[in-house]
Amino acid sequence: MRYDDLDGLLEHIWNYIESGVIDRANAMTTPAFATAGPEGPNVRTVALRRANRGSRALIFHTDARSNKISELEETPSAVWMGWDADSSEQFQLRGRTTIHRSDEVAATMWASLPDDELAFYFKPKAPGTPAEAPGSGIQPGAIDEAEARRNYAVVRTVVDEIKWLYVGRDPEEERQAFYQWDGQVFCGEWVVP
Amino acid sequence: MRYDDLDGLLEHIWNYIESGVIDRANAMTTPAFATAGPEGPNVRTVALRRANRGSRALIFHTDARSNKISELEETPSAVWMGWDADSSEQFQLRGRTTIHRSDEVAATMWASLPDDELAFYFKPKAPGTPAEAPGSGIQPGAIDEAEARRNYAVVRTVVDEIKWLYVGRDPEEERQAFYQWDGQVFCGEWVVP
Numbered sequence: 001m002r003y004d005d006l007d008g009l010l011e012h013i014w015n016y017i018e019s020g021v022i023d024r025a026n027a028m029t030t031p032a033f034a035t036a037g038p039e040g041p042n043v044r045t046v047a048l049r050r051a052n053r054g055s056r057a058l059i060f061h062t063d064a065r066s067n068k069i070s071e072l073e074e075t076p077s078a079v080w081m082g083w084d085a086d087s088s089e090q091f092q093l094r095g096r097t098t099i100h101r102s103d104e105v106a107a108t109m110w111a112s113l114p115d116d117e118l119a120f121y122f123k124p125k126a127p128g129t130p131a132e133a134p135g136s137g138i139q140p141g142a143i144d145e146a147e148a149r150r151n152y153a154v155v156r157t158v159v160d161e162i163k164w165l166y167v168g169r170d171p172e173e174e175r176q177a178f179y180q181w182d183g184q185v186f187c188g189e190w191v192v193p
Numbered sequence: 194m195r196y197d198d199l200d201g202l203l204e205h206i207w208n209y210i211e212s213g214v215i216d217r218a219n220a221m222t223t224p225a226f227a228t229a230g231p232e233g234p235n236v237r238t239v240a241l242r243r244a245n246r247g248s249r250a251l252i253f254h255t256d257a258r259s260n261k262i263s264e265l266e267e268t269p270s271a272v273w274m275g276w277d278a279d280s281s282e283q284f285q286l287r288g289r290t291t292i293h294r295s296d297e298v299a300a301t302m303w304a305s306l307p308d309d310e311l312a313f314y315f316k317p318k319a320p321g322t323p324a325e326a327p328g329s330g331i332q333p334g335a336i337d338e339a340e341a342r343r344n345y346a347v348v349r350t351v352v353d354e355i356k357w358l359y360v361g362r363d364p365e366e367e368r369q370a371f372y373q374w375d376g377q378v379f380c381g382e383w384v385v386p
Contacts, residue, residue: 004327032225032274034236040270041234043227045283077233081225090238119364127369129385134197136367137385171312174329176320192322192330 003166006188009177013091013164014053020082021051027082028091033060035068036075042067046155048080049109056159056181058093061109064101064153065126072097078157092163100154109154121148162186165193196359199381202370206284206357207246213275214244220275221284226253228261229268235260239348241273242302249352249374251286254302257294257346258319265290271350285356293347302347314341355379358386 003009020028028051034043050059058080062068072078080093100106123137131137162179176193179186196202213221221244227236243252251273255261265271273286293299316330324330355372369386372379 030276030278032227032236032276034225034227034234036229036234039287040268041227041229041236041272043225043234043236043272043274044285045274045276075233079234079236081236081238083223083225083238085223092237094232116364120367123385125385127385128371131383131385134368134370134383136365138365138367171309172329172331174313174331175327177327178321190324190327192316192318192320192324 003175003177006177006179006190009164010162010179010186010188013162013179016089017048017058017091017093018051018053020048025086027084027089028080031080031082031091033068034079034081035071036077037067037071038074042071044068056095058095058157058159059109059154061113061152061154063121063123063127063151064099065151067128068155069099069153072099072155080157080159088167088169090163090165090167092161092165093157093159094161094163095157095159097155097157100156101150101152105156106152106154110149110152118148121151123151167193196368196370199370199372199383202357203355203372203379203381206355206372209277209282210241210251210284210286211244211246213241218279220277220282221273224273224275224284226261227272227274228264229270230260230264231267235264237261249288251288251350251352252302252347254306254345254347256314256316256320256344257292258344260321261348262292262346265292265348273350273352281360281362283356283358283360285354285358286350286352287354287356288350288352290348290350293349294343294345298349299345299347303342303345311341314344316344360386 017028020026030045033046046060076097078097082091122140124142160181165176174193176191178191179188210221213219223238226239239253269290271290275284315333317335353374358369367386369384371384372381
């Protein structure tokens with residue numbers, strides 16, 4: 001597409017993000033997820049599990065004891081970011097994040113997990129805890145499934161702001177758009193990149 | 194390499210990071226750079242320009258008027274993060290960041306810029322400013338080289354903490370190491386991933 005129409009571009013952005021859940025070549029499949037932590041900002045790669053334009057929601061899951069969770073409990077604002085080196089596009093999505101442990105959101109996502117992913121939650125010691133030797137910390141026999149389930153959390157961000165950047169081969173091709181949710185729709189404008 | 198030796202792994206990590214400056218297939222070539230902003234965390238992709246194990250320094254450059262700069266002036270703590278999907282490794286580097294505009298660091302980096310990259314600094318309006326139409330904002334005739342030079346800043350982070358994560362195909366292969374600078378050396382330990 002030619003990037004010169006704000007409505008068409010917004011359509012393209014959401015199509016791209018929603019494709020991230022299934023298309024492994026997409027930059028939103030494993031985006032950077034930034035939070036505010038006690039030592040300043042923090043960022044790590046997460047796996048996008050659900051994306052929905054209608055609800056503006058992006059979802060990943062993680063160990064409920066990880067530092068992402070404690071950081072989000074303190075500061076729920078988060079940014080998801082993907083950089084597609086092939087198409088030279090950057091996607092930045094800011095929103096408010098909620099944590100789901102024992103509600104229906106968490107139960108539905110837990111039920112959808114394949115067996116090999118359940119394994120990640122069979123860790124008696126929390127992520128970040130010192131370990132005597134290199135290893136995953138997974139010990140299926142040491143804890144039962146109910147405890148593994150308690151180690152599981154779903155993280156859901158409702159997007160309020162979208163920043164999109166295109167970097168051409170020629171510096172003069174560069175362009176940037178910024179969208180803000182006004183309660184009804186995303187209002188877009190071009191900005192200097 | 195087999196990841197079971199903390200000293201060998203640290204060597205591997207720095208070799209990898211230093212290679213990011215020249216090897217375009219490397220995840221540290223265009224890492225995520227996270228800062229603390231007024232609305233919470235922020236993160237974008239930057240281009241790694243210099244990396245040096247001896248000085249523990251990582252460098253990129255940007256428009257001095259961009260929000261990265263104002264965010265770092267407020268909170269100098271930053272995290273660089275690269276995710277290598279091929280080797281299933283994640284690199285996270287936290288440190289204190291300094292901004293260089295008119296000192297020797299900035300002058301040396303400015304002098305090393307190829308002509309096509311100089312173009313980025315010929316923008317009369319600051320990045321993030323609303324624009325009437327999609328475009329780069331670059332106007333070579335509108336400002337002179339001295340003004341372009343004033344729009345240029347070098348951002349340098351001295352790394353204090355390194356977190357390295359390996360995610361195998363099998364969840365049980367996962368492992369994580371954490372290193373902290375003690376004033377003399379990086380002290381490493383294994384942690385639960």
